[in-house]
Amino acid sequence: MRMAPIQGYDLELLKQVLSAVQIPVVVSGGASSNQDLDAAKLIGASGMAAGTMFVFQRPHNAVLISYSKI
Amino acid sequence: MIKEYKEAELKADTAANYGRQYQQCSISVMDTIADPDITFDENGICNYYYEFKCLQLQNVFSGTEGENKLQELIENIKTNGKGKPYDCITGISGGVDSSYLVLKAKEWGLRPLILHFDNGWNTEMAVSNINNIIKKTGFDLYTLVVNWEEFKDLQLSYIKASVVDIEVCTDLAIGGTMQKLAAKYNLKYILSGNNIATEAIMPHTWIFNKADYVNLLNIHNKFGTKSLKTYPLYGFKEQYLYSIGRGIKTVRPLNLLDYNKVHAKKDITEKLEWKDYGGKHYESTFTKFYQAYVLPAKFNIDKRKAHLSTLIFSGQITKEEALEELNKPLYQESELKIDTEYVLKKFGLTSEEFQFYMKQPRIEHSIFGTQKFLTQRFPLLKLLKPFKHFIGR
Numbered sequence: 001m002r003m004a005p006i007q008g009y010d011l012e013l014l015k016q017v018l019s020a021v022q023i024p025v026v027v028s029g030g031a032s033s034n035q036d037l038d039a040a041k042l043i044g045a046s047g048m049a050a051g052t053m054f055v056f057q058r059p060h061n062a063v064l065i066s067y068s069k070i
Numbered sequence: 071m072i073k074e075y076k077e078a079e080l081k082a083d084t085a086a087n088y089g090r091q092y093q094q095c096s097i098s099v100m101d102t103i104a105d106p107d108i109t110f111d112e113n114g115i116c117n118y119y120y121e122f123k124c125l126q127l128q129n130v131f132s133g134t135e136g137e138n139k140l141q142e143l144i145e146n147i148k149t150n151g152k153g154k155p156y157d158c159i160t161g162i163s164g165g166v167d168s169s170y171l172v173l174k175a176k177e178w179g180l181r182p183l184i185l186h187f188d189n190g191w192n193t194e195m196a197v198s199n200i201n202n203i204i205k206k207t208g209f210d211l212y213t214l215v216v217n218w219e220e221f222k223d224l225q226l227s228y229i230k231a232s233v234v235d236i237e238v239c240t241d242l243a244i245g246g247t248m249q250k251l252a253a254k255y256n257l258k259y260i261l262s263g264n265n266i267a268t269e270a271i272m273p274h275t276w277i278f279n280k281a282d283y284v285n286l287l288n289i290h291n292k293f294g295t296k297s298l299k300t301y302p303l304y305g306f307k308e309q310y311l312y313s314i315g316r317g318i319k320t321v322r323p324l325n326l327l328d329y330n331k332v333h334a335k336k337d338i339t340e341k342l343e344w345k346d347y348g349g350k351h352y353e354s355t356f357t358k359f360y361q362a363y364v365l366p367a368k369f370n371i372d373k374r375k376a377h378l379s380t381l382i383f384s385g386q387i388t389k390e391e392a393l394e395e396l397n398k399p400l401y402q403e404s405e406l407k408i409d410t411e412y413v414l415k416k417f418g419l420t421s422e423e424f425q426f427y428m429k430q431p432r433i434e435h436s437i438f439g440t441q442k443f444l445t446q447r448f449p450l451l452k453l454l455k456p457f458k459h460f461i462g463r
Contacts, residue, residue, distance in 0.1 A: 058210075059210060063215045066197060
């Protein structure tokens, strides 16, 4: 888990958690784009959570709820 | 019983035509219903045709003249924006005019800050349009999200007051925020999508002054229940201070480029993946409900008549096409049912309460008091006007 600034998931931490536990891992915090979701999935996350990237537009954190295209 | 708009019945009802026989303009689709002030000349041409021609002469420049004026404006905006994060500011609703203006701003090499006012009534399509535009142009977006409980209380006050222009609640806040943002970033130019070719005429009895915050506060004080702590109030005083004091100008570039609605729609569809939602100002569920149900059913006002007549005057459609459009129902029955349920639920009104307000007679805004122009209260301020362009530079 890591909070803003939005610069992608903490993939190093994700790797450590994945190697330490045998249960499904959901990564959350920091996603800014579809690429960030892909990167976490590639490493082995079972799920990816994202909020900010669907709500805020940078740099003014303008609220505009939208779903990015896959 | 639900209040409905029945044009055929209104045509035959002298009272609905302000004591006259029904008459429609020989050129446009403006008529005696809902407009007490309409007049016709000996050829049956209404006053709005002449008003349009006047506005067009004063404000619209086409061909080389328009191009030159536009180039000059663009250069001025760029010069003024040097060394600043933005060179101008513009608002976006997700509708045709504002979307097209943003596209043009990109093509002209301008760097606007885009303001969007979220009053809680955005349709999904409007949001998706704005999102596409921001992604395609790369411009920065600033959203003002209004406090919904306050805004709901304000809109409900207008419904209870039985006044005609409920949209003042939205328009006043947009105008104010735009000026404040321009001041914050030290910008001199506000680009407005407002234009003569597609929206010049509007009977003054259909709308009210969009900057009269005294009227707004008085209506809210009488019918509201919550205090307006965060709502961006903006009045004549601020308007005067920003325009004279800081030299902030609102410019309307669409009047300089032979603006055509069909071409504009085609352009934004191709270049910005813009999607049509089927009616002027229908990007907001409330505005659609207000224009296609509240205004016609309660005030006998069908705003399409003014929109379509403007398009006839600017030569973009024929009267036959306008009549065909007017013959289409304002609302599909099933759609009206869904939207009514949604609006009433959002307002927390029962159907009986809402229909009670719909049946109340129209009350004029002025009954609640209006703001006097600052120059009326302080006549000496008029002396500053000639210096408007020098102050604040």
